Amino acid sequence: MRNFINVADNEHPGWKVPIVLGWTGMRGVVSLAAALSIPVTLADGSPFPHRNLILFITFVVILLTLVLQGLTLPLLLKKVKLKDKDFIKSEKEIDYEIRSELAKIAVEKVKKEYPEKLEQFPALKEQFQSWENRINSSEIIINYPEYQQIFADILQHQRMWLINKNREELLLDEEIVRKHLRLIDLQEERLSLGK
Incomplete structure (x- = not known):
């Protein structure tokens, strides 16, 4: 029987993760090292032909890839839409x-x-x-304190109207008034919970 170590996140990354990693990876380290390793002179003492041109082209290519990929990275991330597995x-x-x-x-x-x-x-x-x-x-607006304050004020106004109505009309069934007051209380509770 074989013993395997269980990996918490053994799901295949798909094509999105390698593209983003490749796009954000370091650029030009090997080419810069290769260009800088070119000797200044040949064995006979004469200067290495086009050494400065090779170094210049290498630096330009590295700079362009860094700038190009750095500027386009936000667009790539929006397009690819990686999911946060820990979310x-x-x-x-x-x-x-x-x-x-x-x-x-x-x-x-x-x-x-x-x-x-x-x-x-x-x-x-x-x-x-x-x-x-x-x-x-869109229940996102419920999270705004101003909206909560306005709605709480409306509920308070409704509550006061019910209480006054109950005082003014003696023949009014108090159970009906209590029922509506409970409904207002429930709305207030929902508002305080942000639901």
Whole structure:
């Protein structure tokens, strides 16, 4: 029985990694060493023919490749789009992706099997619009403190209106008011969690 050492990352790198490594690799080390190793004079004491020209061409080629590849490296990286294998999505990102995918599945199911029922059942139509809004929304704005402040202010305004309505109308069912206050509390909680 053979014993092998397990390597954590034994996945084949594909074609992208070698291209980027080749593009970013050191340039001209061997050619510069070869050009500099050319003797100044030949065995008979005469100068080596075109030594200065060889050194000049070598330096120019090295400089051009360094500049060219250095300037085009950002473009290459954008084109190749290497994936960071150590990248881990946050819970928030995973949660957002799952909720968006679930909304997409629900919208597709309703469009495919129940399109005529949307007008028949207003609650289904409302839920359908909620799913569509989830798909089209960009929840990145929730991370902005200004947005959170505005939304919190709106929720507070709604809360105060409900409390005043409950005080003014004595015949109003308090359970209904409490239900709506709980919904506002839930929205506030969601906002504080950034969801």
